[in-house]
Amino acid sequence: MKILNLNEGSFPIEMDLNLNSIDVPDVGSLKDTLDIKLKISKLSLNLLKCDGYISAKFIDTCQNCLKDTEVLIDGSVDVTIKDIKELHADSSEQDQTHYQDLEYFNIDNLIEEELALIYPDIVKCDRKCLEKKDPLIEKKNLPFKKIRDLID
Numbered sequence: 001m002k003i004l005n006l007n008e009g010s011f012p013i014e015m016d017l018n019l020n021s022i023d024v025p026d027v028g029s030l031k032d033t034l035d036i037k038l039k040i041s042k043l044s045l046n047l048l049k050c051d052g053y054i055s056a057k058f059i060d061t062c063q064n065c066l067k068d069t070e071v072l073i074d075g076s077v078d079v080t081i082k083d084i085k086e087l088h089a090d091s092s093e094q095d096q097t098h099y100q101d102l103e104y105f106n107i108d109n110l111i112e113e114e115l116a117l118i119y120p121d122i123v124k125c126d127r128k129c130l131e132k133k134d135p136l137i138e139k140k141n142l143p144f145k146k147i148r149d150l151i152d
């Protein structure tokens with residue numbers, strides 16, 4: 001865990017991180033390391049900006065055939081950072097804003113949030129897998145299944 005005080009110090013802050021684990025729900029297991037390059041710049045007193053990129057390899061499960069599937073993450077980060085105190089006062093409705101205590105800024109939280117955004121919603125082993133007929137889904141949709149449920 002890396003804590004930064006973004007209210008002080010000199011900007012931009014440049015970081016080159018390699019994490020061995022990440023605490024994000026609904027992602028696969030991390031293979032090798034999560035490589036992150038970030039630059040935090042100060043735009044004005046309470047307005048900061050973070051840009052950079054996150055790249056990693058995860059082993060996840062294909063949502064269609066349940067096969068182990070490698071998920072390559074290679075996404076850019078471009079987010080505005082504001083103090084958590086401004087969360088309720090902020091009416092700009094900008095969804096690319098990360099709110100956190102600027103004095104005790106936990107960089108891991110930002111990385112986790114960004115990874116969750118970059119990570120694909122649907123994991124499939126190959127592009128065509130979801131188009132193939134899936135015996136599991138077919139079984140669930142058999143019309144007599146419902147009738148049998150009623151009889152039971």
Ligand SMILES: [Zn+2]
Pocket residue numbers: 062063064065066067124125126129130
């Ligand atoms: Zn598949």
